[in-house]
Amino acid sequence: MKAVIPIDKTEILKRYKPINAHTHKGIQGHALIIGGSYGKIGAMTLASMACLKTGCGLVTVFLPRCGYRVLQIANPEVMVLTDIAVKYISKIILNFVPQAIGLGPGIGQDIETHTAIHRFIKTNTVPLVIDADGLNIMAQNKDWLTFLPKKTIFTPHQKELERLIGNWDSEADKFKKTIAFSKQNNLILVMKGAPTYIIDGDAIYKNTTGNAALATAGTGDVLTGMITSLMAQSYEPIDAAILGVYLHGLTADIALPETGYQSFIASDVIKYIGKAYLSLEK
Numbered sequence: 345m346k347a348v349i350p351i352d353k354t355e356i357l358k359r360y361k362p363i364n365a366h367t368h369k370g371i372q373g374h375a376l377i378i379g380g381s382y383g384k385i386g387a388m389t390l391a392s393m394a395c396l397k398t399g400c401g402l403v404t405v406f407l408p409r410c411g412y413r414v415l416q417i418a419n420p421e422v423m424v425l426t427d428i429a430v431k432y433i434s435k436i437i438l439n440f441v442p443q444a445i446g447l448g449p450g451i452g453q454d455i456e457t458h459t460a461i462h463r464f465i466k467t468n469t470v471p472l473v474i475d476a477d478g479l480n481i482m483a484q485n486k487d488w489l490t491f492l493p494k495k496t497i498f499t500p501h502q503k504e505l506e507r508l509i510g511n512w513d514s515e516a517d518k519f520k521k522t523i524a525f526s527k528q529n530n531l532i533l534v535m536k537g538a539p540t541y542i543i544d545g546d547a548i549y550k551n552t553t554g555n556a557a558l559a560t561a562g563t564g565d566v567l568t569g570m571i572t573s574l575m576a577q578s579y580e581p582i583d584a585a586i587l588g589v590y591l592h593g594l595t596a597d598i599a600l601p602e603t604g605y606q607s608f609i610a611s612d613v614i615k616y617i618g619k620a621y622l623s624l625e626k
């Protein structure tokens with residue numbers, strides 16, 4: 345196994361690209377987040393707002409019709425496309441080509457959603473981040489992995505990882521299996537946890553930011569929005585994963601003296617993204 349590379353400020357400053365004064369929203373990238381189902385539209389409001397606040401110029405969501413008003417009211421800066429179905433995603437139809445796509449927050453596991461994802465990934469060539477039930481659906485259909493663009497980013501928590509790679513009998517075995525999965529399918533795995541590791545073939549990165557305040561509903565959905573945003577801003581997938589994970593953890597470190605562990609929620613990650621970015625300029 346290769347040496348583990350710490351994701352610290354030195355590593356981040358090698359990859360971080362400050363904003364050009366002459367940029368405009370078109371240059372900053374257009375990201376798309378696909379997901380949501382009845383009762384889990386919140387995952388989409390969180391992911392799409394995190395996406396915008398991480399710096400991409402335009403964000404569109406694709407969600408079931410029941411999410412339309414919720415999204416427009418909660419996040420007026422975000423544009424909305426809706427499925428024909430009311431409560432779940434059944435057929436993904438887009439009217440533009442985004443620079444990056446985040447797939448899965450709150451998407452659920454309706455059988456029609458399986459079919460919609462299958463059809464979508466068969467033709468999609470846009471850089472992709474897959475999370476949550478998007479991962480659970482891929483885990484049940486491993487032969488679909490060949491359709492994914494190379495260096496697609498998977499962001500599983502422990503349970504989702506297990507569904508993808510099977511059980512492990514030790515930490516070393518978990519890494520061995522995750523590395524094999526990454527190499528076999530040419531994917532980047534963000535192994536969420538405390539701490540989070542990123543696996544890109546044989547390369548292993550270990551995050552140095554974040555704390556137990558992040559153990560709250562929706563923080564993973566927020567991370568998906570952040571990484572998708574960075575990919576839409578033309579970061580290479582591995583750089584987007586590394587910078588996204590680092591900034592996400594940093595929000596909790598900066599917020600902690602003000603919020604404490606217990607009262608920190610996923611919206612606070614979004615609230616502190618600005619301060620996390622500013623700390624890179626110091």
Ligand SMILES: NC(=O)C1=CN([C@@H]2O[C@H](COP(=O)(O)OP(=O)(O)OC[C@H]3O[C@@H](n4cnc5c(N)ncnc54)[C@H](OP(=O)(O)O)[C@@H]3O)[C@@H](O)[C@H]2O)[C@@H](O)CC1
Pocket residue numbers: 383384385386387388448449450451452476477501502503504536537561562563564565
């Ligand atoms: N507001 C909204 O709309 C929200 C919507 N959301 C959406 O809900 C959907 C379901 O997502 P989900 O992750 O809750 O369900 P699921 O994959 O069954 O995992 C749960 C089980 O996995 C385990 N587990 C989890 N983390 C672990 C860890 N770090 N380390 C170890 N184990 C861990 C744990 O198992 P246990 O330990 O209890 O055996 C737990 O019971 C998804 O689409 C998501 O986007 C949510 O994001 C919330 C906010």
Ligand SMILES: Nc1ncnc2c1ncn2[C@@H]1O[C@H](COP(=O)(O)OP(=O)(O)O)[C@@H](O)[C@H]1O
Pocket residue numbers: 476501536537538539540554555556557558559560561562563564565566567
């Ligand atoms: N104790 C902890 N310390 C550091 N980070 C944590 C801790 N618990 C959870 N996290 C982070 O919070 C996020 C949770 O993601 P996830 O389980 O997908 O949540 P959700 O599906 O509710 O959005 C991950 O980025 C994970 O690394």
Ligand SMILES: [Mg+2]
Pocket residue numbers: 475476501564565
């Ligand atoms: Mg999650």
